[in-house]
Structure formats: C-alpha cells, structure tokens
Amino acid sequence: xxxxxxxxxxxxxxxxxxxxxxxxxxxxxxxxxxxxxxxxxxxxxxxxxxxxxxxxxxxxxxxxxxxxxxxxxxxxxxxxxxxxxxxxxxxxxxxxxxxxxxxxxxxxxxxxxxxxxxxxxxxxxxxxxxxxxxxxxxxxxxxxxxxxxxxxxxxxxxxxxxxxxxxxxxxxxxxxxxxxxxxxxxxxxxxxxxxxxxxxxxxxxxxxxxxxxxxxxxxxxxxxxxxxxxxxxxxxxxxxxxxxxxxxxxxxxxxxxxxxxxxxxxxxxxxxxxxxxxxxxxxxxxxxxxxxxxxxxxxxxxxxxxxxxxxxxxxxxxxxxxxxxxx
Amino acid sequence: xxxxxxxxxxxxxxxxxxxxxxxxxxxxxxxxxxxxxxxxxxxxxxxxxxxxxxxxxxxxxxxxxxxxxxxxxxxxxxxxxxxxxxxxxxxxxxxxxxxxxxxxxxxxxxxxxxxxxxxxxxxxxxxxxxxxxxxxxxxxxxxxxxxxxxxxxxxxxxxxxxxxxxxxxxxxxxxxxxxxxxxxxxxxxxxxxxxxxxxxxxxxxxxxxxxxxxxxxxxxxxxxxxxxxxxxxxxxxxxxxxxxxxxxxxxxxxxxxxxxxxxxxxxxxxxxxxxxxxxxxxxxxxxxxxxxxxxxxxxxxxxxxxxxxxxxxxxxxxxxxxxxxxx
Numbered sequence: 001x002x003x004x005x006x007x008x009x010x011x012x013x014x015x016x017x018x019x020x021x022x023x024x025x026x027x028x029x030x031x032x033x034x035x036x037x038x039x040x041x042x043x044x045x046x047x048x049x050x051x052x053x054x055x056x057x058x059x060x061x062x063x064x065x066x067x068x069x070x071x072x073x074x075x076x077x078x079x080x081x082x083x084x085x086x087x088x089x090x091x092x093x094x095x096x097x098x099x100x101x102x103x104x105x106x107x108x109x110x111x112x113x114x115x116x117x118x119x120x121x122x123x124x125x126x127x128x129x130x131x132x133x134x135x136x137x138x139x140x141x142x143x144x145x146x147x148x149x150x151x152x153x154x155x156x157x158x159x160x161x162x163x164x165x166x167x168x169x170x171x172x173x174x175x176x177x178x179x180x181x182x183x184x185x186x187x188x189x190x191x192x193x194x195x196x197x198x199x200x201x202x203x204x205x206x207x208x209x210x211x212x213x214x215x216x217x218x219x220x221x222x223x224x225x226x227x228x229x230x231x232x233x234x235x236x237x238x239x240x241x242x243x244x245x246x247x248x249x250x251x252x253x254x255x256x257x258x259x260x261x262x263x264x265x266x267x268x269x270x271x272x273x274x275x276x277x278x279x280x281x282x283x284x285x286x287x288x289x290x291x292x293x294x295x296x297x298x299x300x301x302x303x304x305x306x307x308x309x310x311x312x313x314x315x316x317x318x319x320x321x322x323x324x325x326x327x
Numbered sequence: 328x329x330x331x332x333x334x335x336x337x338x339x340x341x342x343x344x345x346x347x348x349x350x351x352x353x354x355x356x357x358x359x360x361x362x363x364x365x366x367x368x369x370x371x372x373x374x375x376x377x378x379x380x381x382x383x384x385x386x387x388x389x390x391x392x393x394x395x396x397x398x399x400x401x402x403x404x405x406x407x408x409x410x411x412x413x414x415x416x417x418x419x420x421x422x423x424x425x426x427x428x429x430x431x432x433x434x435x436x437x438x439x440x441x442x443x444x445x446x447x448x449x450x451x452x453x454x455x456x457x458x459x460x461x462x463x464x465x466x467x468x469x470x471x472x473x474x475x476x477x478x479x480x481x482x483x484x485x486x487x488x489x490x491x492x493x494x495x496x497x498x499x500x501x502x503x504x505x506x507x508x509x510x511x512x513x514x515x516x517x518x519x520x521x522x523x524x525x526x527x528x529x530x531x532x533x534x535x536x537x538x539x540x541x542x543x544x545x546x547x548x549x550x551x552x553x554x555x556x557x558x559x560x561x562x563x564x565x566x567x568x569x570x571x572x573x574x575x576x577x578x579x580x581x582x583x584x585x586x587x588x589x590x591x592x593x594x595x596x597x598x599x600x601x602x603x604x605x606x607x608x609x610x611x612x613x614x615x616x617x618x619x620x621x622x623x624x625x626x627x628x629x630x631x632x633x634x635x636x637x638x639x640x641x642x643x644x645x646x647x648x649x650x651x652x653x654x
Binding site: 074075076078104107108133135145146147148170172174221222226227232246268277280283290291292294295297298 | 405431432462473474476480481499548549559562563564566568569574575591594597603604608610614615616622
C-alpha cells in the first residue's frame with residue numbers, strides 16, 4: 001500500500017492522542033516515526049510503532065512526562081527522563097545540548113531513566129539541520145556477547161555522529177553489533193540471508209541467517225573486539241554522565257527501560273565559514289567517490305529514500321498497515 | 328635484551344636533546360615513548376622511535392615548537408600545532424581540554440597542523456589519571472579503502488575513549504581498520520598470521536597475511552561499512568573542529584603531517600560521587616566477566632603489561648635496541 005508522509009503522520013498522531021499523549025508530544029513523536037519510515041528505516045519506524053503503543057499500555061512508557069533537570073554546571077547538564085517517551089525525551093535533550101553549545105561552544109547533556117529513542121539518527125538529523133556537529137549514544141538492554149565470551153551481557157549501544165552539509169547532511173547511526181536487531185527482524189521478514197556474518201547460532205557457529213541469530217540472541221560485535229570494547233565504554237560513559245543505569249542494571253528490569261543517553265553538540269559556525277566547511281566536506285566526499293562511485297557517505301541513502309518517498313509515497317506492507325489500523 | 332623503564336626513558340631523552348628538542352619537551356616525549364613501550368605497545372613505542380627521529384631530520388617534525396591559540400570561545404578552542412612534535416602537541420591539547428572541562432563541565436580542543444601522536448591511548452591514560460572522561464581522535468594519511476570501494480582514500484583515524492577507575496582505568500584506543508598498521512608491521516616481524524582477516528592482497532582476496540596487506544595498502548575497515556563510515560565522519564569532524572586538513576589533503580603532502588585532532592574531556596566528578604562511580608563500573612565489569620572470565624576490558628592488558636614490565640623490565644629485541652643506540 002502506497003502511503004504519503006501526511007497520512008502516516010496523522011495516523012500516528014491520532015493513535016498517540018488516543019493512547020494518552022498530550023497534543024504537542026503526540027505531534028513530536030508522530031513526526032519522528034513518520035520521518036523514520038519515509039527515510040526507509042522501517043525497523044525503527046512504522047514496524048516498531050505497535051510495540052511502542054504496547055510499551056505505553058503496559059506502563060513502560062509514560063505519556064505526557066517531561067524530563068527534569070537534576071544537575072547543571074555551565075556546558076554540562078544531567079536530566080531525568082522519568083520514563084517518558086524516548087523520542088520526546090531525546091528531542092528535548094538534543095535541543096538542550098545545542099542551546100548549551102550556542103552559549104559555550106560545546107554542550108553536553110546526560111539523560112537517565114528514559115526509554116528507547118527509536119532511530120538514533122533522528123537526533124543527528126535534527127542537530128545537522130540546525131547547523132551543529134553532533135555526537136550521541138544510548139545504552140540498551142543486554143543483547144550482545146563480548147568478543148571472546150558467550151554470555152549476552154553487553155548492549156549494542158548505538159552511536160550517532162552527524163554534521164550539516166548543504167547537499168545532504170552526514171549522519172552516521174551505528175549500533176555496536178554488525179547488524180542492529182531492527183535490521184535482523186526486517187531481514188527475517190523478507191526471508192533473505194544477511195550479506196555478512198551477523199552472529200552465532202545455537203550451535204555456536206557464525207551464521208548469516210537472521211532467524212538463527214534472533215533465536216540465539218548472540219549477535220556479532222562490529223569489528224569483533226573493537227565493537228565489543230566500544231560498546232562497554234559507551235555504556236559506562238552513558239551511566240556516568242547521566243548518573244543512570246548501565247546495561248547490567250537494565251537487564252534486570254522487566255522490560256527495556258530506564259536507559260542512559262548522552263547528547264553532545266559543537267557549535268561549528270565558530271570554526272570556519274560555511275563556505276570553507278562546504279568546500280572541505282565536498283572535496284573529501286568527491287575524493288572518496290573517485291573511482292569508488294558506488295561508495296555512499298552515511299546519510300546518503302536515507303536522504304535519497306526520503307526524497308523519493310516524499311514525492312511518490314512509501315510502500316508499506318499491507319499487514320503492517322492493517323496492524324496499525326487495528327490499534 | 329631486558330631493559331627497565333628508566334633506561335628507555337633516559338636514552339630517548341638523550342637522543343631527543345641531541346636532535347634538537349629543548350629539555351622539557353624532550354622529557355615529555357621520552358616519557359610517552361617509554362610508557363608506550365613498557366605498556367607492551369612496541370608498534371607506537373620503541374619500534375617507532377627511529378622513524379620519529381627520521382621525521383625530525385627531514386623537517387616533518389619541528390623540535391621546540393609550541394601550539395598557538397587560533398580561536399577561543401568558552402569551552403571550545405582551536406589550536407595550531409605548527410608542525411611540532413605530535414606527542415607534545417597532543418599532551419598540551421589534552422591538558423587544555425581538561426582545564427576547559429574544569430571550568431565548563433566539558434571542554435573541547437581542535438588541533439590542526441600537528442604530527443602523529445603515536446599511541447592515541449597515551450592521552451586517554453593521561454586524562455583518566457587526572458579523573459576525566461575523555462574522547463579524542465586524529466586523522467591520518469589515506470591508508471584504507473572505503474567499504475565497497477578499492478581506492479585507498481580514507482584514513483584509519485584512531486579514536487580514543489577513556490575513563491578513570493581505581494583498580495585500572497578503562498582506555499579504548501581503536502583505529503578504524505580491523506588492525507592498525509603498527510600491529511601489521513609488528514605481526515609481519517614476528518612472521519605470524521593475523522587471527523582474523525585484516526585486509527586484501529594484490530589479487531583482491533581477503534587475507535590474514537600482514538605482509539600481503541602492507542604490500543596492497545588495502546586494510547579492512549573494522550566492522551566493514553561501520554568502520555568505513557566512522558572513519559569518514561571522524562576525519563571531517565577533525566577537519567571542521569580544528570579548521571585543519573582532512574585525510575584527502577594530507578595524502579597530497581610529501582609525508583604524513585599537518586594532521587587534525589580533537590580532544591574532549593568531561594568533568595565527571597560533578598555527576599556522581601567517586602564511590603558511586605567505582606561501584607557502577609565494577610558491577611558492569613564483574614557482570615561482563617561472569618562466565619566470560621577471559622574477556623578483557625579495554626586498558627586491562629596494558630595495565631598488566633605495565634605492572635610486569637615495571638617490576639621485571641621489558642624484553643626488547645636486540646636489533647631494535649642496537650638500532651636505537653646507533654641514532
């Protein structure tokens with residue numbers, strides 16, 4: 001079924017209001033779900049929406065809650081997300097770290113007790129759109145064994161890095177596993193093998209079958225020991241900067257909640273003129289693509305999909321859409 | 328040959344003074360080369376020292392030069408390394424971002440026109456030792472093809488993240504390639520295969536032979552498309568924040584110089600008490616090692632090697648030491 005952005009946005013908003021969100025928050029959250037879907041990232045867009053409503057119904061996500069300031073010192077702040085919606089909490093903190101960056105050159109916000117922020121890249125796109133360089137990350141429930149071990153004790157803790165560019169922002173959004181769970185679930189749906197090894201099956205063999213990996217819950221860290229080590233330090237840094245939980249503690253909760261996140265923005269207007277910056281970026285991208293035309297920069301595919309889908313609508317599988325209509 | 332820390336340190340210092348470094352800078356640089364060697368990271372320690380002296384002799388590294396402030400706005404500063412020694416420039420900027428963090432909660436320094444900082448982890452250890460959470464990265468000359476391409480146009484741009492801990496700091500120091508060139512060179516020396524694929528040979532086949540990879544100069548990005556994308560955004564961010572070169576431009580120079588680096592420190596004393604922080608870290612590390620005893624946290628092996636080598640001395644291959652004595 002071909003749907004346009006407005007249809008998705010309005011349906012999401014209507015449902016969020018029905019499930020208890022005040023209008024402004026409903027609009028914010030609906031926008032992010034619709035944008036993520038339009039960008040072609042179904043796994044954290046429309047496919048995830050019913051589960052999000054489930055989280056609201058079982059009390060994991062509390063509609064209408066706003067973050068509360070815990071500590072503030074110049075360019076560094078700590079906020080409590082109070083189990084509100086991950087999207088609205090993350091938008092708030094991304095905006096807050098940009099305000100701090102405008103005042104101090106760089107700004108950092110730690111957010112604790114929040115919920116899943118869905119597509120981490122959303123906050124990178126948001127910051128880039130406003131002219132900031134952005135770094136951010138979240139922890140998750142335990143879903144990845146450390147390199148060299150078999151117990152699933154690390155989170156795959158997505159890391160986001162973004163920067164503005166006139167002809168398409170650069171937005172990197174990477175989980176510390178070679179594949180995100182959203183990708184594995186989507187790939188399982190399509191019945192296709194993964195292009196590369198994505199984890200271990202129950203017999204402890206590397207596999208490209210997404211169903212086997214979802215069964216074992218043993219995903220492969222990206223870069224083997226590197227993704228494993230980075231996942232650990234991102235988790236600890238999120239816990240320390242926010243004063244919140246690390247993955248270990250999150251794994252003891254009844255569902256994935258009370259997450260810790262970090263948002264950092266740099267006010268790059270102070271460093272070089274926009275013209276200089278555009279030139280520097282374009283020269284590097286051109287150089288990368290020289291005799292490597294097929295190589296993409298991070299954010300390029302989302303931008304392309306967004307442009308196509310805004311113009312022609314996006315093809316949503318019938319069963320997914322009918323699931324939404326039944327909510 | 329078994330040598331102790333003081334012997335290494337004094338020899339390096341003596342040579343640095345001989346090749347034109349003023350005493351304070353010679354001491355700083357000698358300390359980092361000796362510490363890196365004692366930590367077991369020969370590739371960026373003693374093995375690299377003769378090449379560093381070569382860079383001084385051919386004018387790439389300018390002894391005695393100090394960084395110069397270009398721009399300052401509250402917690403964000405831009406410095407020009409003026410082609411001074413990478414180690415002394417990086418120590419200066421790491422210390423400077425910690426001062427900014429003490430004043431503003433978080434501090435960020437961009438450094439341009441600097442030289443190779445040797446082991447990036449050195450600045451992570453330094454910040455952790457002083458109680459700061461640290462993030463930093465550098466760009467490099469082009470030494471890695473992007474995922475999906477064959478031209479060697481990206482740097483492997485090492486990224487460092489560190490945090491203090493009473494029983495051993497956590498210090499992650501990772502190049503964006505699965506293996507660093509230092510590791511490949513060291514492994515080639517020992518004649519051993521790499522444990523995992525590290526790059527492509529001249530026939531475009533994945534290989535574990537370090538010599539073949541050093542011949543093709545086609546190293547594999549860590550996490551395939553992930554390390555490739557992260558390398559690109561780290562390079563651009565370093566260029567933008569420092570106002571300096573990206574890898575593309577560095578590749579046009581006669582040698583690897585005029586690099587761009589970023590140093591970020593967070594004053595984490597403000598977030599939780601040291602006791603709370605130690606508890607949070609220890610619980611997470613204990614949890615990671617539960618039934619995964621062999622799994623190490625980043626920094627663990629360096630700390631162990633350091634303790635052993637400080638007590639018993641470090642075994643330096645005779646040909647390496649005699650090379651040093653001939654300088």
